[in-house]
Amino acid sequence: MNLFDVYPKYTLSPTSAKGTFIYTDEGKKYLDLYGGHGVISIGHSHSHYVKRISEQLSKIGFYSNSIDIPIQNELAQRLTEQSGYSDYKLFLCNSGAEATENALKLASFHTKKKKVIAFKNSFHGRTAAALNVTDNPKLSAPINENNFEVKWVELNNKNQLQEALSQNDVCAVIIEGIQGVGGLDMATDEYLKFLQDECKKHDSLLILDEIQSGFGRSGKFFAHQWANIQPDLITMAKGMGNGFPIGGVLIHPKIEAHYGMLGTTFGGNHLACAASMAVLEVLENENLLENVNQISKKIIEEFKNIPSVKQVKGKGLMLGIEMPFPIKELRQKLLYDHHIFTGASANPNVLRVLPPLSVSYAEFEPFIKALHKILS
Numbered sequence: 001m002n003l004f005d006v007y008p009k010y011t012l013s014p015t016s017a018k019g020t021f022i023y024t025d026e027g028k029k030y031l032d033l034y035g036g037h038g039v040i041s042i043g044h045s046h047s048h049y050v051k052r053i054s055e056q057l058s059k060i061g062f063y064s065n066s067i068d069i070p071i072q073n074e075l076a077q078r079l080t081e082q083s084g085y086s087d088y089k090l091f092l093c094n095s096g097a098e099a100t101e102n103a104l105k106l107a108s109f110h111t112k113k114k115k116v117i118a119f120k121n122s123f124h125g126r127t128a129a130a131l132n133v134t135d136n137p138k139l140s141a142p143i144n145e146n147n148f149e150v151k152w153v154e155l156n157n158k159n160q161l162q163e164a165l166s167q168n169d170v171c172a173v174i175i176e177g178i179q180g181v182g183g184l185d186m187a188t189d190e191y192l193k194f195l196q197d198e199c200k201k202h203d204s205l206l207i208l209d210e211i212q213s214g215f216g217r218s219g220k221f222f223a224h225q226w227a228n229i230q231p232d233l234i235t236m237a238k239g240m241g242n243g244f245p246i247g248g249v250l251i252h253p254k255i256e257a258h259y260g261m262l263g264t265t266f267g268g269n270h271l272a273c274a275a276s277m278a279v280l281e282v283l284e285n286e287n288l289l290e291n292v293n294q295i296s297k298k299i300i301e302e303f304k305n306i307p308s309v310k311q312v313k314g315k316g317l318m319l320g321i322e323m324p325f326p327i328k329e330l331r332q333k334l335l336y337d338h339h340i341f342t343g344a345s346a347n348p349n350v351l352r353v354l355p356p357l358s359v360s361y362a363e364f365e366p367f368i369k370a371l372h373k374i375l376s
């Protein structure tokens, strides 16, 4: 049987990984500055992560949500401590798209409305509701047409937002902490505060998609915390499990739960929770947020000194290097000639950099040297 061929691929196949590096069977070593779409947060195969998951697996790996799963409460407690969202509730699922799907449903359940405001260039996932608020019609099938109504607003545009909210018929406004797939644009802190106030005025819930920008990637636990706002719903995935599939929604206490409102077979299973606990423990024990902020400051300066770099976008270790030309060839040279993984985005000129949050400055040096060499 062949695989259903939906992914364009590079011609290499790593078989092991450790920290910021991945290795092929022929012994070739690659520097991973992309973490498989920003998933690797504490580094590949971190010893504590391996131990935590292995120990959990040897006890119990899975049972459904029809029993008590105490490690879910431990995870909620740790999340509270590290994110600061003490009175919010946690719903666990398996992926980013599912987190989006559940957050939108919750907003609609709570407000009893069904229109949504989303932003130009957004990406929130590929399941039905998530796709409907993703600004890329090419990803939709005919079955996705005529879903709920979405009003599209440009990032940082206040008039468009006010106009879109004016009928009081919007259940949610959904926005990424930092746009990932779209190309590293973000709302200003002032705009996020405005957005929060406008949502309150019009009885709409604010959903912050922190699926890529959360779990420390921006240098704060969630990227929106730079703006000092408190959304009603916060979605998480990617870095949350360091590669183990897990997603979640943090839910404002005003939103009431009832049995059957949401549900999943696999979400919040013992193994996934153990993986996420390990991530949170390593984030704290190794002061990774501090590492993100220190490294980020240094490398942004270095990137700005590279010939032809137009601007450096993003925050923390969620960065985009914008060139005045498409980066496709540059990315290939980095991979094949210099053995460095980087990412692309919807903006063809933006090279995406999403290393593990444990990356050291020394590990960045070969990348900076390679960029100088290729571009000068």
Ligand SMILES: Cc1ncc(COP(=O)(O)O)c(C=O)c1O
Pocket: 037, 095, 096, 097, 098, 100, 123, 124, 125, 126, 176, 180, 181, 209, 210, 211, 212, 213, 237, 238
């Ligand atoms: C901001 C954002 N939201 C949602 C998703 C969807 O996540 P998943 O691929 O886990 O469904 C992604 C994935 O890239 C993302 O970057």
